[in-house]
Amino acid sequence: MNWWQKAVIYQIYPKSFMDSNGDGIGDLPGIEQKLDYLKALGVDALWLSPIYLSPQVDNGYDITDYRQVDPRFGTNADLAHLIHASHQHGLKIIMDMVANHTSDQSPWFQESRRSRDNYFSDFYIWRDPKPNGDPPTNWGSNFGGSAWEYVPSRKQYYLHYYAKEQPDLNWENPLVRQAIYDMMRYWKAHGVDGWRMDVITSISKDQRFLDYPNPQHLPVVMGNQNDGPRMHEFIHEMHNEVLAPFAMVSVGESPSAKSTDARLLVDPQREELDMIFTFEHMHVDRQPGNVNGRWAIQPMDVVQLKRILANWQDALRDHGWNALYFENHDRARTPSRWGNDTTYRYESATAFATVLHGLQGTPFIYQGEEIGMTNPRFELADYEDIELKTNYEKLVAQQKTISSADFLKAARKISRDNARTPMQWDGTKNAGFTKGDPWFKLNPNYPSVNVSADRQAQKSVFKYYQRLIQLRHQEDILTSGQFELLLPDDPHLFVYRRTLGDKQWLVLANLSEETQTVPDMPASGRIILDNYLAQHGDPLHELQPYEAAIVAVDQPS
Structure with missing residues (x-):
């Protein structure tokens, strides 16, 4: 790895x-x-x-x-x-x-815009105007306006996907x-x-x-x-x-x-x-x-x-x-x-x-x-x-x-x-x-x-965050474990399973401002991490507003 x-x-x-x-x-x-x-x-x-x-x-x-x-x-x-x-x-x-x-x-562009026949002339994307003088295409910049800017010295347009000050x-x-x-x-x-x-x-x-x-x-x-x-x-x-x-x-x-x-x-x-x-x-x-x-x-x-x-x-x-x-x-x-x-x-x-x-x-x-x-x-x-x-x-x-x-x-x-x-x-x-x-x-x-x-x-x-990072470093299940999304249609709960060998973790989060019941969860497990741990009970079955937990699920013997 x-x-x-x-x-x-x-x-x-x-x-x-x-x-x-x-x-x-x-x-x-x-x-x-x-x-x-x-x-x-x-x-x-x-x-x-x-x-x-x-x-x-x-x-x-x-x-x-x-x-x-x-x-x-x-x-x-x-x-x-x-x-x-x-x-x-x-x-x-x-x-x-x-x-x-x-x-x-950039010196590259300053030279490129001067003429069509210097070392940097083709470092950028230049095209002739349409016969009516319009830009070469109708593309729009991601920052608004046309994606083409005219330069009189070359009598051509250059392409810029972003600001006109950012030639492609x-x-x-x-x-x-x-x-x-x-x-x-x-x-x-x-x-x-x-x-x-x-x-x-x-x-x-x-x-x-x-x-x-x-x-x-x-x-x-x-x-x-x-x-x-x-x-x-x-x-x-x-x-x-x-x-x-x-x-x-x-x-x-x-x-x-x-x-x-x-x-x-x-x-x-x-x-x-x-x-x-x-x-x-x-x-x-x-x-x-x-x-x-x-x-x-x-x-x-x-x-x-x-x-x-x-x-x-x-x-x-x-x-x-x-x-x-x-x-x-x-x-x-x-x-x-x-x-x-x-x-x-x-x-x-x-x-x-x-x-x-x-x-x-x-x-x-x-x-x-x-x-x-x-x-x-x-x-x-x-x-x-x-x-x-x-x-x-x-x-x-x-x-x-x-x-x-x-x-x-x-x-x-x-x-x-x-x-x-x-x-x-x-x-x-x-x-x-x-x-x-x-x-x-x-x-x-x-x-x-x-x-x-x-x-x-x-x-x-x-x-x-310190604890999340420690888990990433210490627990192979987070880097190598299989992923399975649970409750895909629930509009509030984000729940998935990570599995590595006989080890299984559930990651649960309530992304709403209302308490949510988590259906069909195992009866028991060990809490690895919970952002409500000091204030709330079993996170496997009920999650408070924006409560999240990582739970190691007990495997059948």
Whole structure:
């Protein structure tokens, strides 16, 4: 078994984690200050969101120079020191790789846009206008507007799946691929242990560049330009060039992947990726088919969540490995999004954690998740995210398909900014994150929800996560046991069985605010973990609001 299959990985959003110099922006020395904390939590590796030189149009996912640390985060020497210190703590380092696009400030793009006949001319995807001057296709950017931007100096359009400041790289050009692989080798030489790969399944484009048929409003590229014809070829090449020779773990982001797609990407026999992040289970609170996309929200569907997660467990069994997550830099706080972040904040946080960590795969924890951080209830003017701003302009101001009030309601549930508020370390000014003015507003609840308070609380989310991580390290049933979903149609209970040899565990969670009776459960068992243990009785037959438990079931003699 590979190290990452027994591991728990912690994602750090450096800009919001810990500021060491008082400029209001989290940095690499700040992360190093918190290594003892991360070691105490029990995690095995740290995934750093992008820290490369960037104009920060998309919070660092628009990279100017892949080999230079952005001065706001520190220096290359600071990163080398952090990698060394992390390794001394027994923590591996996973870097974020954004290989689908760069910043438009990248020297590659600055040269590419100058002319059609220089070394970098074909590093990006350029196409001539239609005869009437319109963009080459009717594709829409995921951040709103057209996916094409015109450049007079070339008299051509370039493709951008995201912001116009994020031009897509041309992976058909072997020079582009080698430049990416050389960057990966560069960071391996500095001690990096692996890669999280941003929208990696978008790197191959259908070279026919066909219009989207019968568009309703402006179709986004995510729906019609994913998993291009050479995608598997390119990723396999990357595996052979870099990942396998240097034993680097790889976690790919595949936005539209279903479990059948995942098997092609992570089956070890195919030599592509180790794990992928799916978005499928994160759409269970989205109204299907609504023209407002992710901004058309509905109550979370527990039955659908169970069906999707169970499908991935079954499909990848013996064919690959799951990457398990509910929160990250693009996903809102789970207690606020799917649970109850007031009356049952601790219970919500630990119930969803129990569901996730009991599955087969590698759990990922996003900073603050381990203390039950919540969404802030900001006003629209308080949000920073380019995705939110461009979609507001498109859907509210221009198309008028959603009201400003409903858009705000959705933003408070699912905006990416909900996860990007500064880490809440203690109840002092600015939550102990910075001595200066923070780059982004803090969640107003930081005086009560913070690391210091949680670690001392009787209901400690941190201590519950510690126990979940210990179980992952100690109990083979969690990594190797068979999975079986129980009560698939129950709208409130998430219950499944893990089995390894003669050992059997039940993972149970009540994802509602009402007490629920659990039918057809064994008469007896040993409680391994229960987020209500001090207050309630037998969890096998009745679960309190957001109660969760792991129970070892007695086997017949």
